[in-house]
Amino acid sequence: MLLGSIEAGGTKFVCAVGNEDYRVQRKIQYPTTNPKDTVQQAIDFFKQFPDLKAISIASFGPIEIRKHAKYYGYITDTPKPGWAQFNFLGMLKDAFDLPIYWTTDVNGSAYGEYVMSTLFNEKIDALTYYTIGTGVGAGTVVDGKFIGTLGHPEMGHVRLKRHPDDLDFKGICPYHGDCLEGLVSGPTFEARTGKKGKDVPLTDHVWDIMAYYVGQAALQTTLAIRPQKIVFGGGVVSEAFLKKVRQQFDQLMNGYQNVGKLEDYITMPLAKNNGSATIGNFALAYRESNK
Amino acid sequence: MLLGSIEAGGTKFVCAVGNEDYRVQRKIQYPTTNPKDTVQQAIDFFKQFPDLKAISIASFGPIEIRKHAKYYGYITDTPKPGWAQFNFLGMLKDAFDLPIYWTTDVNGSAYGEYVMSTLFNEKIDALTYYTIGTGVGAGTVVDGKFIGTLGHPEMGHVRLKRHPDDLDFKGICPYHGDCLEGLVSGPTFEARTGKKGKDVPLTDHVWDIMAYYVGQAALQTTLAIRPQKIVFGGGVVSEAFLKKVRQQFDQLMNGYQNVGKLEDYITMPLAKNNGSATIGNFALAYRESNK
Numbered sequence: 001m002l003l004g005s006i007e008a009g010g011t012k013f014v015c016a017v018g019n020e021d022y023r024v025q026r027k028i029q030y031p032t033t034n035p036k037d038t039v040q041q042a043i044d045f046f047k048q049f050p051d052l053k054a055i056s057i058a059s060f061g062p063i064e065i066r067k068h069a070k071y072y073g074y075i076t077d078t079p080k081p082g083w084a085q086f087n088f089l090g091m092l093k094d095a096f097d098l099p100i101y102w103t104t105d106v107n108g109s110a111y112g113e114y115v116m117s118t119l120f121n122e123k124i125d126a127l128t129y130y131t132i133g134t135g136v137g138a139g140t141v142v143d144g145k146f147i148g149t150l151g152h153p154e155m156g157h158v159r160l161k162r163h164p165d166d167l168d169f170k171g172i173c174p175y176h177g178d179c180l181e182g183l184v185s186g187p188t189f190e191a192r193t194g195k196k197g198k199d200v201p202l203t204d205h206v207w208d209i210m211a212y213y214v215g216q217a218a219l220q221t222t223l224a225i226r227p228q229k230i231v232f233g234g235g236v237v238s239e240a241f242l243k244k245v246r247q248q249f250d251q252l253m254n255g256y257q258n259v260g261k262l263e264d265y266i267t268m269p270l271a272k273n274n275g276s277a278t279i280g281n282f283a284l285a286y287r288e289s290n291k
Numbered sequence: 292m293l294l295g296s297i298e299a300g301g302t303k304f305v306c307a308v309g310n311e312d313y314r315v316q317r318k319i320q321y322p323t324t325n326p327k328d329t330v331q332q333a334i335d336f337f338k339q340f341p342d343l344k345a346i347s348i349a350s351f352g353p354i355e356i357r358k359h360a361k362y363y364g365y366i367t368d369t370p371k372p373g374w375a376q377f378n379f380l381g382m383l384k385d386a387f388d389l390p391i392y393w394t395t396d397v398n399g400s401a402y403g404e405y406v407m408s409t410l411f412n413e414k415i416d417a418l419t420y421y422t423i424g425t426g427v428g429a430g431t432v433v434d435g436k437f438i439g440t441l442g443h444p445e446m447g448h449v450r451l452k453r454h455p456d457d458l459d460f461k462g463i464c465p466y467h468g469d470c471l472e473g474l475v476s477g478p479t480f481e482a483r484t485g486k487k488g489k490d491v492p493l494t495d496h497v498w499d500i501m502a503y504y505v506g507q508a509a510l511q512t513t514l515a516i517r518p519q520k521i522v523f524g525g526g527v528v529s530e531a532f533l534k535k536v537r538q539q540f541d542q543l544m545n546g547y548q549n550v551g552k553l554e555d556y557i558t559m560p561l562a563k564n565n566g567s568a569t570i571g572n573f574a575l576a577y578r579e580s581n582k
Binding site for chain 1: 416429431436438440442443444445447448449450451507510512514517518543545546547548550551
């Protein structure tokens, strides 16, 4: 069975077709420009596969995910020029008479990791996936369903206890200043140090400050949702950074709740090469085709 | 159908029998002493009702709620003398050959408010209930199920951005110092002002500081879970205080997500006289009896 995946990011689109074993058969990647041209390229790609049975879209946001809502399938209030109030799902539906699933980029990745964990015999029923890159967001799957009834989560915008050595940094979120995204997204490196993150060595104290905040995000998630696993993806994250995050998490938790082995609880994605969302999309498209 | 409710608090127990319309027929209340005597009083109370069909327990914690766990039904690591590692559910099961549901106090209250909202025609599918009293905790219901896979939530222990006028207050949580509970539980009034909360007028700036933190708790909950409603109960909460909380929430959110009318979103319990948990227990016992 042939399934389609659109991973719609603010800077690039990744479109793929694959089968119900989640194997990619063909894949294209191109920069995000204006909505009509960008989505048309996805449509042209999928039109090459007349046997396609379903598609799933994991999109940047904010988006409307409530099925009964008037603007279901739209990108809503994004500051990205041209994309606000764009009927993304509608344009796909006009082009294909197929089941099409619609969710956020991080939900797609969360679902991909949820599915992968089963393939790895991990028996994970509840999982949160964070991306820490240009922006910060998270999605949570519990028993195969996404958390978020009034809309999708926006865990990148929570407030945090400030690190004592970071009190003068105002944060860079245009909405909230020093929310999680304003304190740990990729561009904060330039704002704090004048250097890009990839040029700041892991021995720099700024990474400890980052780990303190990301450790708090993991703590909030644990105390509010109690998933079995928290996965961190995105350009800022590395195994060496997560080592620091686990230390901070452990100190913040101070033995209050047992989450098992920290190395298994706070982890990098199982999917390699940022592939979580594509795998999630295949699985969601497959599920949608069986409805 | 006769149903039993135990609301097991750290200072008092409330036991009640009622029917599937959630009406209380008999109720007793007594102080929490040692576990055996305290639970025996509940058993003696219920033994008067041979027609009882099911019981639900909403207990202080931490407790083990995972059904497959070795210590399912136990109170676990509480500092409360005598209660740690006590097999609460086991003692009830030895006394009654009935379906018995077991959950946390705040889950019980959350479920009660969830059920009540349906009676009030509110169509609430997802709801979080916070108690702010001697301690701080929260429970969340989504589509009739409680959030919490690795165990129950402990939302009272998240960290928060500190209020600029409160930076010198260390917080009173023995585990975490200035976590939510360490900053806004009832006993913080005496720690900050030397006076009991009921003697601190709402015009005192300490209430603004409290509202800033509770507003952040509501923000975290919104951004992580996106429930349709957040209910606040417990001795510290009043409608006048929630007015301040809504203002803080609104400023912190800064228009980022729409939660509808704030008066309907951040609210006092629908159940009067702290009755949420009893109603929740009746509904959970009823559900358990139909399994």
